[in-house]
Amino acid sequence: MSVKECSNCQTRITPAWRRGKNDNLLCNACGLYEKQNNKSRPFEKLKNGLTKVYKENSIVNHKCTNCKTEKTPTWRKGFNGQILCNACGLFYKQHNINKPCK
Ligand SMILES: [Zn+2]
Numbered sequence: 592m593s594v595k596e597c598s599n600c601q602t603r604i605t606p607a608w609r610r611g612k613n614d615n616l617l618c619n620a621c622g623l624y625e626k627q628n629n630k631s632r633p634f635e636k637l638k639n640g641l642t643k644v645y646k647e648n649s650i651v652n653h654k655c656t657n658c659k660t661e662k663t664p665t666w667r668k669g670f671n672g673q674i675l676c677n678a679c680g681l682f683y684k685q686h687n688i689n690k691p692c693k
């Protein structure tokens with residue numbers, strides 16, 4: 592007997608199994624999401640193997656206004672409320688100037 596696994600978020604625990612567009616196996620949440628939004632459910636794999644699912648309205652295309660990175664553990668605000676990545680935000684807080692770009 593093979594272990595069922597969601598092809599999107601890799602969960603093995605779900606109240607019901609669903610099928611995706613390509614007949615791929617999906618958990619209940621991913622299946623419903625794909626049906627409603629016609630796209631795969633966004634998720635992030637955490638280090639401990641658990642899956643964190645983004646809330647639909649929390650997906651914002653942030654970009655650090657200083658170093659242009661899109662990846663940071665947390666977003667910070669700089670002068671005038673500009674979006675800064677964690678590193679730039681901390682630097683700005685400490686030095687009151689924008690972090691010099693590499
Ligand atoms: Zn899933």
Ligand SMILES: [Zn+2]
Pocket residue numbers: 655656657658659660675676677678679680
């Ligand atoms: Zn930055």
